[in-house]
Amino acid sequence: MMRAIVRDEYGTPDVIALREIDEPTPGDDEVSIRVHASSVNPADWIFLTGRPYPVRLVSGLVRPKGRVLGMDVAGRVQSVGRNVTRFRPGDEVFGEIASAYAEQVCAHQDRIAIKPANLTFEQAAAVPVAAMTALQGLRDAARIRPGHHVLINGASGGVGTFAVQIAKSLGAEITAVCSGGSADMVRSIGADHVVDYGRDDFTRTSVRYDAILDLVGSAPLSDCRRVLSPTGTYVSSVGRLGWSLKAFFASLVWRDRVRVLASSPNAADLAYLRTLIEAGEVTPVIERRYPLSDVAEALRRQGEGHARGKSVITV
Ligand SMILES: NC(=O)c1ccc[n+]([C@@H]2O[C@H](COP(=O)([O-])OP(=O)(O)OC[C@H]3O[C@@H](n4cnc5c(N)ncnc54)[C@H](OP(=O)(O)O)[C@@H]3O)[C@@H](O)[C@H]2O)c1
Numbered sequence: 001m002m003r004a005i006v007r008d009e010y011g012t013p014d015v016i017a018l019r020e021i022d023e024p025t026p027g028d029d030e031v032s033i034r035v036h037a038s039s040v041n042p043a044d045w046i047f048l049t050g051r052p053y054p055v056r057l058v059s060g061l062v063r064p065k066g067r068v069l070g071m072d073v074a075g076r077v078q079s080v081g082r083n084v085t086r087f088r089p090g091d092e093v094f095g096e097i098a099s100a101y102a103e104q105v106c107a108h109q110d111r112i113a114i115k116p117a118n119l120t121f122e123q124a125a126a127v128p129v130a131a132m133t134a135l136q137g138l139r140d141a142a143r144i145r146p147g148h149h150v151l152i153n154g155a156s157g158g159v160g161t162f163a164v165q166i167a168k169s170l171g172a173e174i175t176a177v178c179s180g181g182s183a184d185m186v187r188s189i190g191a192d193h194v195v196d197y198g199r200d201d202f203t204r205t206s207v208r209y210d211a212i213l214d215l216v217g218s219a220p221l222s223d224c225r226r227v228l229s230p231t232g233t234y235v236s237s238v239g240r241l242g243w244s245l246k247a248f249f250a251s252l253v254w255r256d257r258v259r260v261l262a263s264s265p266n267a268a269d270l271a272y273l274r275t276l277i278e279a280g281e282v283t284p285v286i287e288r289r290y291p292l293s294d295v296a297e298a299l300r301r302q303g304e305g306h307a308r309g310k311s312v313i314t315v
Helices: 042-049 053-059 121-125 128-141 158-169 180-188 221-226 241-253 267-278 292-303
Strands: 002-006 017-021 030-039 072-080 092-096 104-108 112-114 149-153 173-178 193-196 209-214 228-236 258-260 286-291 310-314
Touching (some): 017 292, 030 121, 042 292, 072 104, 072 121, 092 267, 112 267, 121 286, 121 310, 128 209, 128 228, 128 267, 149 158, 158 180, 173 180, 180 193, 221 228, 221 241, 228 241, 241 258, 292 310
Parallel strands (some): 149 173, 173 193, 228 258, 286 310
Antiparallel strands (some): 030 104, 030 310, 092 112
16 A cells, blocks of 8 residues: 545545555556655646646546546656566656656656756656756747747746756747746846846837747737747747637647647656756756645645746655
8 A cells, every 4th residue: 555645526625635545556668666756737736626627538527537646756666567678676767657646656668767866856856747848848849049039938937947947058048037026036047138027028029039938828929929030939838728729720820930839758858858957957946845745735836826946745
């Protein structure tokens, strides 16, 4: 048996509880991981509440299919399935999985990688979902090159704090949009310019950006396009259904200029991030740590939409 954060219905953080459940058994291509830490993502809130409703087509129409929430994991391999060649018991790993708010998880070997040597388990658990989203948004969707000027809207949050550092590592000039209280923090991790969204509108400027990575969806798409350079790209990673649909239809009209990001977890990008982290170019920004028993409180904080970096769950 193991302890896990379990829920049997959709709802607020009040529906989850710390309970004893059976330990999962690894399949042939899976490893079993003793979890040391996890972290909180906006998607946890979506799967917790089952809203917007179309998400239930995937997560279970009436009741949630997955009883345990959580997507990020860092821990130690305990045992491996018979087809697993890349990991051995004792390896320290990190990755994006399902059902991470538990003492023990199983993960497909292609979803995890060896943990950066210079990070604690808590720091490593902050990385997978947020940093892979930032990396795929900047490198693959926006195709950032050295010297490009990129604007990151929502730079102080989980994805944003990785995006600022990854954009720097790609040689970009960075304008970060965040609240005034986070300005010093985003400057300290590499932002060249900061726009305080409480005082200024980032679309009212004569600057033209080579890329916009939008993590908030606070300005009309037409205004965002107006501040792009003639070859610039707008990338939406906004997790709101209405915004994603708007951006998707715009991407059909302005191909290559408007893109909607759906990040895909993979071991190669985790290994790329490990290289950046071990080189000291990227360091997770952690706002708070919560014990497994306080996941509900961590989710409430996430639901407020004003995270500063990542919230980590220690197991
Ligand atoms: N496409 C994918 O696969 C994928 C993967 C992961 C996440 N996402 C989505 O990406 C988005 C960001 O995720 P996250 O993990 O970074 O969320 P987060 O940690 O909750 O951060 C959101 C940030 O936005 C800032 N913010 C709020 N209102 C703002 C405004 N008007 N202008 C500028 N900044 C504002 C907040 O800080 P302050 O207000 O305090 O400044 C906060 O730092 C979410 O919508 C999420 O669903 C998508």
